[in-house]
Amino acid sequence: MSELPAEIESWIGETRYEQVGDFDVERGYIFASCASVENGNPLFWNEKAARDLTDGWIAPPTMLSVWFRPHYWAPDRTETVQPLQVHFDLKERLGLPEAVMTDNTIVFGAPVRPGDRLKTWQVLRSVSAVKRTKLGEGRFWAIDVEYENQGGEWVGTESYTGFGYQGDASDVERRAQPSQRQRSAGVEVGPRADFALSSSEGERSQKDVLTTEAIRVGDELPQLAVDVSATTVVLGALAARDWRPMHHDTHFAVHRNGVKNIFLNTPNQAAWFERYLTDWTGPEGRLGRIRFRMRDSVFPDDRMVFRGIVEKAETDASGCSWAEVEMKLTVGDNVATECTARIAIPTRPGDNPWKRRGEQWNP
Numbered sequence: 001m002s003e004l005p006a007e008i009e010s011w012i013g014e015t016r017y018e019q020v021g022d023f024d025v026e027r028g029y030i031f032a033s034c035a036s037v038e039n040g041n042p043l044f045w046n047e048k049a050a051r052d053l054t055d056g057w058i059a060p061p062t063m064l065s066v067w068f069r070p071h072y073w074a075p076d077r078t079e080t081v082q083p084l085q086v087h088f089d090l091k092e093r094l095g096l097p098e099a100v101m102t103d104n105t106i107v108f109g110a111p112v113r114p115g116d117r118l119k120t121w122q123v124l125r126s127v128s129a130v131k132r133t134k135l136g137e138g139r140f141w142a143i144d145v146e147y148e149n150q151g152g153e154w155v156g157t158e159s160y161t162g163f164g165y166q167g168d169a170s171d172v173e174r175r176a177q178p179s180q181r182q183r184s185a186g187v188e189v190g191p192r193a194d195f196a197l198s199s200s201e202g203e204r205s206q207k208d209v210l211t212t213e214a215i216r217v218g219d220e221l222p223q224l225a226v227d228v229s230a231t232t233v234v235l236g237a238l239a240a241r242d243w244r245p246m247h248h249d250t251h252f253a254v255h256r257n258g259v260k261n262i263f264l265n266t267p268n269q270a271a272w273f274e275r276y277l278t279d280w281t282g283p284e285g286r287l288g289r290i291r292f293r294m295r296d297s298v299f300p301d302d303r304m305v306f307r308g309i310v311e312k313a314e315t316d317a318s319g320c321s322w323a324e325v326e327m328k329l330t331v332g333d334n335v336a337t338e339c340t341a342r343i344a345i346p347t348r349p350g351d352n353p354w355k356r357r358g359e360q361w362n363p
Helices: 006-011 027-036 047-054 061-068 085-094 169-175 230-239 250-255 266-281
Strands: 015-020 098-108 119-127 137-148 154-166 224-227 286-294 303-315 321-331 334-345
Touching (some): 015 085, 027 061, 027 230, 027 266, 061 137, 061 266, 061 286, 085 119, 085 137, 098 137, 098 266, 266 286, 266 303, 266 321, 266 334
Antiparallel strands (some): 015 119, 119 137, 137 154, 321 334
């Protein structure tokens, strides 16, 4: 394992697996994704709000990877097709049977809309030397996935860092023992977002719109606490079209991955962070970039608590105002995931970041 095979080196920087999604973007999956994280943002539920703010229905930005995940089975398919195929190619060629995702960064372009059929391609950016971690011995790799719509318009770039490894039996047994983490007592649960929006009319008062005039560096976002169940985990994986067994099969998670139970997947964590942010900004908030590092898994019977603080507020050269927010997802005293997001918010009442296109949008 010490030397990187020449074949793998030749993949670095190469465009691979250019393909068009199996199906059009559709609202059924949008509803499933929103339901999996209880996201009540009216952009995804209220026709008038969507028409006024985003010129019609859109998909939650963090659903980007959903639209390139293939069907689990298809009648004309003779071999297994995986999302992020480069990741699985690396596991096979390098002899690393297990792998986890550690970091995920998504940069968002034009909104994705029902009826779009996205085109994607994958680019391997780097493969590390052999490393030793608590999971075992293996390598880190970084993969970009580029997305564009049927009109050739860029809609986003997703960057993954994965760690492929070989664990030994003692490691697996140790990691599969029940966690000593305790659910936090006395957690203050933040209020559910009230978007002050009539479900029948879709009207929203300008006095309810969060603008840059109302925020300051150091402002804390309301906390959000969620009790995680097996349904939470499975519903999130289903909504993300993630069929990997560690998100629904306890036996696989324990005996193959060496953890104590099934756990939240990467896209679902992104959806939770998006919901947390837009609960704060309201539907006018437009995600530009999100990056998170998963330090530990989130399991059934955990209580996950989201906290955030405004680290930066600025207006760019095009006049778009941005808030940079640092967030943590904690379970008890343990930080499970750290996240940084850059979200556009109105500069003043009447300003709408969703109307920005091309050079006016610099996430």
